[in-house]
Amino acid sequence: MPNSRLQMLLRGQNLLGYRHYEDEVVRRFVEKAAENGMDVFRVFDALNDIRNLRTSLKAVRATGKHAQGTICYTISPEHTIPAFVTMAEQLVELGCNSICIKDMAGLLKPGPAYELVEGIKTACGDDTVVQVHTHATTGVTLVSLMEAIKAGCDIVDTSISSLSLGPGHNPTESLIEMLEGTGYRTVVDMERVRKVRDYFNKVRPRYAEFLTGFNGVDTDIFRSQIPGGMISNMESQLKQQGAGDRMREVLEEVPSVRRDAGYPPLVTPSSQIVGTQAVFNVLMGRYKVMTGEFADLMLGYYGSTLGEKNPEVIKKAVQHSKKDPITGRPADLLRPEWDQLRADALALNGCNGSDEDVLTYAMFPGVAPKFFTTRSQGPKNLGKEPAKASAKPAAKAASAPAQGQLTEPVSYVVTMNGKSHNVTVAPAG
Amino acid sequence: MPNSRLQMLLRGQNLLGYRHYEDEVVRRFVEKAAENGMDVFRVFDALNDIRNLRTSLKAVRATGKHAQGTICYTISPEHTIPAFVTMAEQLVELGCNSICIKDMAGLLKPGPAYELVEGIKTACGDDTVVQVHTHATTGVTLVSLMEAIKAGCDIVDTSISSLSLGPGHNPTESLIEMLEGTGYRTVVDMERVRKVRDYFNKVRPRYAEFLTGFNGVDTDIFRSQIPGGMISNMESQLKQQGAGDRMREVLEEVPSVRRDAGYPPLVTPSSQIVGTQAVFNVLMGRYKVMTGEFADLMLGYYGSTLGEKNPEVIKKAVQHSKKDPITGRPADLLRPEWDQLRADALALNGCNGSDEDVLTYAMFPGVAPKFFTTRSQGPKNLGKEPAKASAKPAAKAASAPAQGQLTEPVSYVVTMNGKSHNVTVAPAG
Numbered sequence: 001m002p003n004s005r006l007q008m009l010l011r012g013q014n015l016l017g018y019r020h021y022e023d024e025v026v027r028r029f030v031e032k033a034a035e036n037g038m039d040v041f042r043v044f045d046a047l048n049d050i051r052n053l054r055t056s057l058k059a060v061r062a063t064g065k066h067a068q069g070t071i072c073y074t075i076s077p078e079h080t081i082p083a084f085v086t087m088a089e090q091l092v093e094l095g096c097n098s099i100c101i102k103d104m105a106g107l108l109k110p111g112p113a114y115e116l117v118e119g120i121k122t123a124c125g126d127d128t129v130v131q132v133h134t135h136a137t138t139g140v141t142l143v144s145l146m147e148a149i150k151a152g153c154d155i156v157d158t159s160i161s162s163l164s165l166g167p168g169h170n171p172t173e174s175l176i177e178m179l180e181g182t183g184y185r186t187v188v189d190m191e192r193v194r195k196v197r198d199y200f201n202k203v204r205p206r207y208a209e210f211l212t213g214f215n216g217v218d219t220d221i222f223r224s225q226i227p228g229g230m231i232s233n234m235e236s237q238l239k240q241q242g243a244g245d246r247m248r249e250v251l252e253e254v255p256s257v258r259r260d261a262g263y264p265p266l267v268t269p270s271s272q273i274v275g276t277q278a279v280f281n282v283l284m285g286r287y288k289v290m291t292g293e294f295a296d297l298m299l300g301y302y303g304s305t306l307g308e309k310n311p312e313v314i315k316k317a318v319q320h321s322k323k324d325p326i327t328g329r330p331a332d333l334l335r336p337e338w339d340q341l342r343a344d345a346l347a348l349n350g351c352n353g354s355d356e357d358v359l360t361y362a363m364f365p366g367v368a369p370k371f372f373t374t375r376s377q378g379p380k381n382l383g384k385e386p387a388k389a390s391a392k393p394a395a396k397a398a399s400a401p402a403q404g405q406l407t408e409p410v411s412y413v414v415t416m417n418g419k420s421h422n423v424t425v426a427p428a429g
Numbered sequence: 430m431p432n433s434r435l436q437m438l439l440r441g442q443n444l445l446g447y448r449h450y451e452d453e454v455v456r457r458f459v460e461k462a463a464e465n466g467m468d469v470f471r472v473f474d475a476l477n478d479i480r481n482l483r484t485s486l487k488a489v490r491a492t493g494k495h496a497q498g499t500i501c502y503t504i505s506p507e508h509t510i511p512a513f514v515t516m517a518e519q520l521v522e523l524g525c526n527s528i529c530i531k532d533m534a535g536l537l538k539p540g541p542a543y544e545l546v547e548g549i550k551t552a553c554g555d556d557t558v559v560q561v562h563t564h565a566t567t568g569v570t571l572v573s574l575m576e577a578i579k580a581g582c583d584i585v586d587t588s589i590s591s592l593s594l595g596p597g598h599n600p601t602e603s604l605i606e607m608l609e610g611t612g613y614r615t616v617v618d619m620e621r622v623r624k625v626r627d628y629f630n631k632v633r634p635r636y637a638e639f640l641t642g643f644n645g646v647d648t649d650i651f652r653s654q655i656p657g658g659m660i661s662n663m664e665s666q667l668k669q670q671g672a673g674d675r676m677r678e679v680l681e682e683v684p685s686v687r688r689d690a691g692y693p694p695l696v697t698p699s700s701q702i703v704g705t706q707a708v709f710n711v712l713m714g715r716y717k718v719m720t721g722e723f724a725d726l727m728l729g730y731y732g733s734t735l736g737e738k739n740p741e742v743i744k745k746a747v748q749h750s751k752k753d754p755i756t757g758r759p760a761d762l763l764r765p766e767w768d769q770l771r772a773d774a775l776a777l778n779g780c781n782g783s784d785e786d787v788l789t790y791a792m793f794p795g796v797a798p799k800f801f802t803t804r805s806q807g808p809k810n811l812g813k814e815p816a817k818a819s820a821k822p823a824a825k826a827a828s829a830p831a832q833g834q835l836t837e838p839v840s841y842v843v844t845m846n847g848k849s850h851n852v853t854v855a856p857a858g
Contacts, residue, residue, distance in 0.1 A: 109606060109607060109609050109610055110575060110607055110610070110611055111608075111609060111610025111611040111612075112610050115610070138603060138606065139571065139590070139594075139599070139600050139602070139603030139606075140571070140603045140606055140607040142568065142569070142571060142572055143571055143572045143575045143607050146539060146572045146575070146576075147575075161568070161645060161646050161647075161648065162645070164645070164646070165568075165644075165645060165646070170568070171568050171645075171646045171648070173568070173646070173648035174567060174568030174569045174646050174648055176648075177538060177567065177568075177569055177648050177651050178538060178539055178569040178572050179540075180538050180540060181538055181539070181540025181541050181544070182538075182539055182540040183540075194649075215594075215644045215645065216590060216591070216593070216594060216600075216644065217590050217593070217594070217600045217602070217603050218590075219590065219600070219602035219603055219605075219606050220623075222606050
């Protein structure tokens with residue numbers, strides 16, 4: 001795609017994984033991604049710890065590609081507009097080509113959207129490129145994009161309407177149309193947009209099993225701070241423990257756990273860590289049991305948080321994990337690991353010895369072995385004909401009334417004892 | 430409901446029907462509606478012809494109830510902000526207690542929303558209550574509500590999230606949350622809103638057969654001006670004529686027919702009249718065949734339009750319908766009809782002789798006879814258990830792959846000739 005800029009999301013020191021990688025791995029990953037065609041790197045850290053962003057941002061700058069520094073937007077007594085603006089200033093100082101406000105859960109309301117963009121532009125200069133990324137989940141964020149644009153925001157993220165809304169982004173077409181008569185406009189060709197829409201409208205049913213059925217709005221997120229996906233996780237954890245009726249208690253526990261942990265933004269992996277601990281607190285008593293990940297979060301092993309952590313809970317984390325709290329950059333504790341990763345990858349069947357393969361193994365140690373042995377078969381198309389994909393749920397729905405009643409005649413060819421019969425089963429009533 | 434104000438939509442001289450009623454019927458309807466508890470009358474005319482609103486607005490004023498004058502919002506070269514503001518001034522002169530901007534198709538964009546509300550407030554005075562009613566269909570109208578509020582709009586229409594979006598309204602909860610930090614706020618109790626939401630979330634599946642499956646956005650409406658429901662109508666008309674592939678031509682014909690007819694807003698019944706004529710034009714040649722309704726529209730029998738009508742097409746309407754054009758108020762041509770309606774109603778089995786029954790017959794002559802004979806059985810609950818309601822589509826979905834293939838084994842107990850067999854039918858491939 002020589003005429004399209006490619007952009008990726010990079011989890012700072014986590015790259016594409018869930019753990020901190022040592023700096024050499026970060027540098028090599030960025031170099032190879034740039035070499036293979038990546039143009040824009042949107043770099044974020046789940047805790048907004050700027051120290052977790054430095055190495056990757058510096059690596060991107062070294063390649064000459066676009067380094068976008070990212071602020072994870074969240075709501076807490078600590079997450080004030082001035083606090084976010086300070087982070088933006090730090091990102092500009094690190095040489096970022098642009099700033100992204102990343103609103104994972106659709107929490108960015110119109111008023112704060114205006115103030116935040118205005119604050120960043122005032123502090124960092126009008127020529128600082130600001131991009132706003134929101135999700136449509138709460139139903140208010142197209143309004144927030146309008147306000148962000150009025151405050152001087154340069155780029156907003158949307159998606160084609162046929163893949164938009166619900167937990168996704170706001171529809172591109174609505175944004176374009178919205179601007180008419182406001183003094184702002186896009187240079188997007190609506191005819192081409194329609195073609196893109198129609199194409200994805202057509203292929204979307206093939207990927208139904210990967211898509212959520214939720215296309216409405218959920219404003220409870222403003223109260224609980226909990227993204228929808230996280231709620232489903234917690235629900236299934238509770239059900240597994242036979243405590244499906246205690247969801248309300250868990251929802252009330254989450255803000256308390258988040259406060260104890262210094263108000264981390266709730267985004268992968270902090271959302272899962274906080275959510276699971278809240279479930280444990282409700283089921284077994286507050287911090288009677290602590291996950292290793294929550295202890296690490298309390299002790300600074302994911303980085304620092306904007307808020308102060310509860311010292312009592314830190315004490316318990318030390319007891320549970322037998323580790324000491326740290327205040328430095330977590331990756332400073334890591335020893336060089338590239339040679340070991342390289343040796344481990346090369347030992348795998350099908351690994352071609354390239355740096356790309358070593359990095360694939362480093363990012364996805366569970367998935368890489370199978371990928372290496374099967375990639376010669378070419379790319380896999382995971383799309384399914386809607387009829388096949390929907391057969392399973394449809395069969396379930398059909399079997400619900402079949403507990404005692406059919407609703408229309410169904411014909412089968414049934415073979416018994418080697419003989420075929422045409423059998424029609426019709427409703428009895 | 431002594432503590433809840435009831436509001437109804439009244440189609441001006443059409444009341445709840447599709448034809449113009451004589452003034453006496455209009456007066457009696459309004460009197461009886463007020464007497465039976467209606468508090469707010471939102472009165473509109475499909476063509477925005479103020480003469481079609483006078484009698485009903487005057488009748489509402491006479492009852493002492495709230496008379497809301499309505500502007501149907503649409504887009505055309507004639508529908509400028511000053512033109513809408515002039516209509517608002519006329520409505521205020523008629524003694525309306527408030528003005529409603531009714532955006533049936535979600536065409537009201539944020540910029541025009543601001544200008545229109547600001548224009549009305551400037552022309553009619555700041556104390557003129559302005560209410561904005563939009564649909565969510567195009568995805569931009571929550572932004573429009575935000576802008577309308579900034580321009581001084583007093584009331585906006587939303588619906589509880591569990592019944593919102595798609596062709597419905599914007600979610601109440603999103604509007605409430607949106608306002609935080611903007612200097613505006615509602616006095617709605619979010620706890621109560623949640624209860625309402627949860628209730629309708631629960632009962633909604635029982636009414637699935639009456640609900641659209643469309644919950645996304647459609648911005649093509651801005652180009653075609655055609656509401657979604659109207660497109661489905663035209664599609665089925667085309668298919669009945671074996672011309673399902675000519676939809677694109679019809680979509681291009683609609684704006685032309687609308688221009689010929691003087692740019693009527695597209696709302697019931699003008700939307701159906703214009704849409705059907707566009708289908709006829711594509712299938713048989715432009716105005717070779719003309720529906721009686723379209724001829725009436727061209728000749729002024731529905732009222733006047735803001736734009737000039739195409740004189741060539743008026744000529745053809747005269748030829749087709751053997752009627753002359755009129756310029757006066759259509760209802761002035763009607764003779765007193767109350768006594769006849771009363772006599773016809775009283776002749777029906779089960780009619781109790783009340784004015785209410787006469788009005789029910791006058792509004793719904795097709796439905797009233799059955800209603801009169803069956804009402805003693807009490808109100809009917811049209812809700813169905815989701816399993817029953819979904820059984821049919823589910824069975825269809827399941828039978829689709831069954832045309833030659835099952836996707837997983839299904840077990841039945843089949844009884845033939847008095848003998849039971851356990852039969853499992855498995856995929857053949």
